Amino acid sequence: xxxxxxxxxxxxxxxxxxxxxxxxxxxxxxxxxxxxxxxxxxxxxxxxxxxxxxxxxxxxxxxxxxxxxxxxxxxxxxxxxxxxxxxxxxxxxxxxxxxxxxxxxxxxxxxxxx
Amino acid sequence: xxxxxxxxxxxxxxxxxxxxxxxxxxxxxxxxxxxxxxxxxxxxxxxxxxxxxxxxxxxxxxxxxxxxxxxxxxxxxxxxxxxxxxxxxxxxxxxxxxxxxxxxxxxxxxxxxxxxxxxxx
Numbered sequence: 067x068x069x070x071x072x073x074x075x076x077x078x079x080x081x082x083x084x085x086x087x088x089x090x091x092x093x094x095x096x097x098x099x100x101x102x103x104x105x106x107x108x109x110x111x112x113x114x115x116x117x118x119x120x121x122x123x124x125x126x127x128x129x130x131x132x133x134x135x136x137x138x139x140x141x142x143x144x145x146x147x148x149x150x151x152x153x154x155x156x157x158x159x160x161x162x163x164x165x166x167x168x169x170x171x172x173x174x175x176x177x178x179x180x
Numbered sequence: 181x182x183x184x185x186x187x188x189x190x191x192x193x194x195x196x197x198x199x200x201x202x203x204x205x206x207x208x209x210x211x212x213x214x215x216x217x218x219x220x221x222x223x224x225x226x227x228x229x230x231x232x233x234x235x236x237x238x239x240x241x242x243x244x245x246x247x248x249x250x251x252x253x254x255x256x257x258x259x260x261x262x263x264x265x266x267x268x269x270x271x272x273x274x275x276x277x278x279x280x281x282x283x284x285x286x287x288x289x290x291x292x293x294x295x296x297x298x299x300x301x
Contacts, residue, residue: 100289109273109295110224154223167214168290170223
């Protein structure tokens with residue numbers, strides 16, 4: 067079982083729709099969860115972080131965390147063609163020598179078509 | 181926001197040569213920097229954690245004698261790929277943790293450099 071799993075996609079949604087991206091993780095001790103956006107040939111860009119169960123909203127983005135189910139998701143409302151990218155879920159490992167280390171999922175390719 | 185730079189942005193070298201990649205935090209101090217590698221159509225894989233003033237810690241399967249890391253100051257970490265071979269061709273990305281603020285939320289974030297694309301012929 068991979069430590070962080072995402073559907074690789076591609077996920078295709080029409081412009082203006084809601085894109086829903088999902089991620090599960092295996093380490094129950096994980097404390098922090100991040101969503102990064104990566105355009106082709108570029109490095110990842112942080113778009114959301116979440117630490118507590120529930121929802122966190124920032125503009126068109128909403129992150130949802132359910133630690134009991136070991137599940138984190140990202141909703142993108144009013145999707146735009148410029149949102150087309152690979153979305154990486156990352157989990158901050160638990161404490162000890164692993165503290166601060168991020169484990170990334172394989173990424174979900176999102177395509178927003180006009 | 182926190183800015184991390186990398187140099188060079190791309191490099192092409194012959195097999196057997198060594199390549200040095202620099203990672204700098206431009207407007208904050210980073211006691212810890214991380215080095216990742218990303219092969220085409222794959223995710224980021226952590227290679228090593230670079231700690232200022234001490235030896236780097238490497239992830240399982242990463243050869244420490246091949247990927248030399250030096251973190252001599254609070255704003256600079258270098259990765260040297262020694263005796264590079266075509267299979268080392270990849271996108272190398274560094275990140276730095278920002279400890280400027282007391283907030284756990286900001287402190288746990290990592291800011292990524294723009295990456296260095298290495299091609300070994």
